[in-house]
Amino acid sequence: VSLRFRVDPTPSLSLPPEGAWGKPKVGAVMNDYQIVQDVGRSKFSLVYKGRKKKTVQFFALKCVDKSQKRKIMHEVKFLHRLRSPYVVQFHEWFETANHLWLVLEYCPGNRLYDLLQADLKLPEASVCTFGLNLLGALQFLHSNGIVYGNLKPSAVLVDASGLLKLSDFSLAMYVSIPSNGNQPDDSQKGKRGTPTYMAPELFHPEGVLSFESDFWSLGVVLYEMASGRAPFVSPSFKSLVTAIISDPFAPLVALSEDFNQVCEALLAKDPRGRPTWDELRESVLWE
Secondary structure, three states: OOOOEEEOOOOOOOOOOEOOOOOEOOOOEEOOEEEEEEEEEOOOEEEEEEEEOOOOOEEEEEEEEHHHHHHHHHHHHHHOOOOOOOEOOEEEEEEOOOEEEEEEEOOOOOEHHHHHHHHOOOOHHHHHHHHHHHHHHHHHHHHOOEEOOOOOHHHEEEOOOOOEEEOOOOOOEEOOOOOOOOOOOOOOOEOOOOHHHOOHHHHOOOOEOOHHHHHHHHHHHHHHHHHOOOOOOOOOHHHHHHHHHHOOOOOOOOOOHHHHHHHHHHOOOOHHHOOOHHHHHOOHHHO
């Protein structure tokens, strides 16, 4: 699918397209898409359910402040090239007077975050099903030389069939894959992300986003799905960092030994101690 770019400085006049504070209104028409419902928001973006005019096709319309253009274009670079059932499908992007818009696959199950907010925690069987799904998503990215860098429940969407899809690629990065292993090139530096899901090494000055830091984030998400809380929590940033770097893994007594072993391996403080792809795939947890 080719990357399409359209600018529409004069959206439809049938309804006011943007509110008094620059926020688009439900019912407005942006290019060929009518806003149907507000389904989510973050600091710099709003997400709407939208319908393509003259069709019954529904999409997710991600509306972003233009101050975030560089970040959004970074995300578009990845989304328009990736085709996988584990990645939300990108259709196009366009501009209006005040915003950038991404037109994405609509996932009616909302976010994994919303599911956990409603249910608090999930049965081990469901966690393993979702975990295998996330494992497939990371394997797809890593096999294409991409570190995701942003695995957390709020960045994972649930489609109508219950399949999990990665959605926010604002921190994704390409890495070199040496012929002798699956380690990223050390020249790829970065230590951004949401602290609760960041690996210990990313809090050090020499920290590097890597396949192994993605594995750490997977361990955090598995633990959170099973227990209702992340493995390391604290009321302050400083104490959270200390806990992530220093506190030992606390097994979940209500969960199986196999589950705890996988989580403990993924949450190894030293990235070199985390499992390889072969070791992860061979775990009896997924059987």
